Each structure stands twice: as structure tokens, then as C-alpha cells.
Amino acid sequence: MDLASIVSALGGELHGDAARVVTGLAPLETATSNELSFLSNPKYQQQLADSNAACVIVGVAMRDAAVARGACIVTEQPYLYFAKVTQLWKRQRDLARGKAHGPSQGPWVHASAVVDPAATIDATATIGPLCVVEAGARVGAHSVLKSRVTLGEDCVVGARCVLHAGVVIGADGFGFAQDGERWEKIEQLGAVQIGDDVEIGANTCIDRGALQDTVIEDGVKLDNLIQIGHNVRVGRNTAMAGCVGVAGSATVGPNCTIGGGAIVLGHLTLGPNVHISAATVVSKSILKPGHYTGIFPIDENASWERNAVTLKQLHSLRDRIKNLEKELKK
Missing domain, CATH: 2.160.10.10 (Hexapeptide repeat proteins)
Known part of the structure; x- marks a missing residue:
């Protein structure tokens, strides 16, 4: 699909050649120069700079960095936009394979x-x-x-x-x-x-x-x-x-x-x-x-067993503490 078709169907702010064709979807780190990718978490900004993707879907905050790298689609919710791209892609693929029916x-x-x-x-x-x-x-x-x-x-x-x-x-x-x-x-x-x-x-x-x-x-x-x-x-x-x-x-x-x-x-x-x-x-x-959350933390087995034994004693320890508090109040 060309980028113009994607933006026409889903919206977004396109920077780059609208006629550029992408042949697949891929993660930032593995995307080729013919594939579309996305960045939803700013902490992966370095992966954006290093990516070979033909185009990257990004949020508003990452617009400048994405434009400096190359073609991009800017949207308020890049992960949601990517989800909709996958749906669009699957519809096109099913049509090509003759799976669609009415x-x-x-x-x-x-x-x-x-x-x-x-x-x-x-x-x-x-x-x-x-x-x-x-x-x-x-x-x-x-x-x-x-x-x-x-x-x-x-x-x-x-x-x-x-x-x-x-x-x-x-x-x-x-x-x-x-x-x-x-x-x-x-x-x-x-x-x-x-x-x-x-x-x-x-x-x-x-x-x-x-x-x-x-x-x-x-x-x-x-x-x-x-x-x-x-x-x-x-x-x-x-x-x-x-x-x-x-x-x-x-x-x-x-x-x-x-x-x-x-x-x-x-x-x-x-x-x-x-x-x-x-x-x-x-x-x-x-x-x-x-x-x-109700998860007992993982630990080395010997340490876990000691803590498990202690847990079994919590009820009696609680009673002892209550009795001590009563004694202190006298």
C-alpha cells in the first residue's frame, strides 16, 4: 500500500512522499526500507533514529525526531493507529486472497x-x-x-x-x-x-x-x-x-x-x-x-523456604504482639 492510501483511510499527519509504497509492517529494530513501523514509547527514541523503516507512526511529542529521520505519520495515539493499520492491512490481504464474502x-x-x-x-x-x-x-x-x-x-x-x-x-x-x-x-x-x-x-x-x-x-x-x-x-x-x-x-x-x-x-x-x-x-x-497484586516474591529456594516457615507463624506472632501491647499499657 502507498502511504497516501493509509492516511486517507485512517487520518494522521503525513510527512514524506505520499506515493511511497510499503510492502509490510515490522518492529522498529527489524523494519526494512520497504516496511512501516511505529513508536509508542518515547524511551525507545534511539531505536527510531537507528531504524531503516520506510515510514514510522509516532506521537506528537516525537514529531521533530521522526521528521529528522525520514517519512512519518504523526497521530495522537500511535499504538492505536498502528492497530488500525493492521486491520486495514488484513482486509487488503484477505481481498487479495479472495477470502472476502458478502x-x-x-x-x-x-x-x-x-x-x-x-x-x-x-x-x-x-x-x-x-x-x-x-x-x-x-x-x-x-x-x-x-x-x-x-x-x-x-x-x-x-x-x-x-x-x-x-x-x-x-x-x-x-x-x-x-x-x-x-x-x-x-x-x-x-x-x-x-x-x-x-x-x-x-x-x-x-x-x-x-x-x-x-x-x-x-x-x-x-x-x-x-x-x-x-x-x-x-x-x-x-x-x-x-x-x-x-x-x-x-x-x-x-x-x-x-x-x-x-x-x-x-x-x-x-x-x-x-x-x-x-x-x-x-x-x-x-x-x-x-x-x-497477591504474588509472593521469587527468591533463592533456601531463603524462600525460611520465609515460608515464618509466614506460617504470623498468626501466633500477631497474638504475642497483641499480648505484649496489653502488658505495656498496664
């Missing part, structure tokens, strides 16, 4: 996919290789199911969603009642409701509800290998990194972030704008917005 063509369903006749697939949706879409399931406009996605019966995927390879929507929730030494299955009678503009990473699983539906609201972004238990509700525009686990009947509010490997225990509530660090175990509800 309502008149009906949904694009791979020959190896299995779609139940009682499922509803929007005319603009894409169903990839080896997918299974069960009875009563629905896939909304412009949504894409990549390879090996399973959409269970009566589950709903909204518009403009992307479900990556191996995603399972609507497997049974983990529900069993103990009967002596054996377990009696609780049939999972709910479904999964996924809103619009949701993206779900590879091999992530979202269980169907026991009685009510599991709900993923609009704009949610889930990374790979996430487990969402039955009857969970995830609020709009919340994002979770890889390997997060959310146990059954938990509620995660809107605009939250949960770092990789974190765990949210069942029946808890996270309010709006709660941000959880990676590897944290959330063992109580958090309603106040803020950033929360």
Missing part, C-alpha cells in the same frame, strides 16, 4: 465443518475447518470461527467476534453432587451468551451454565488457554491474559484486566475497573477500582 454469497463454511441444520449462521459469518456448530447455536454477522472451534447447542456468538483455533463454547460446567463415595452429575441446562466484538484465544473454554447462562458481554478480549466456569458473567470490555481461571458463578465487572495465570475463585465479584496482576489468587470480592 451477504449475497451466504456464510463461508469449510467443507470439513459440521453445522447442525438447526443452527443459525449469519450470511456474513465464516466457519473454519473442522468446526462443530450444534443444534440451536447462533453465529452473528461478520463473526469468524477459526479451525476446530466447537459451539455447543443453544450457545450464541454475537456480531464481529473472532474465536481462534480449538475454542470450546458450551461444554458442560463442572457440577456434581456427592453420593457417598460416588458423584452424581448435575445436568447443565443453561447455555453461553457471547456479545458483540468479542475475541477469544486458542484453546480457551467457556462452560455452559447449570441453570442460567454463562455471559460474556460486548467487547471482551480473552487470551489463549483461559477457563471460564459455569454461570460466570464477564462485563463489557474486560480483558484477560493467558491461563486465567475464573471459577463458577463469579462476576467480573466491566473494564477490568486480569493478568496471566491469575485465579478468581467462585461466587466472588470484581467491580468495574478492577485490575489484577499476573499469578494472583483472588480469594475475596473486590468492589473498589484499583490495581491488586
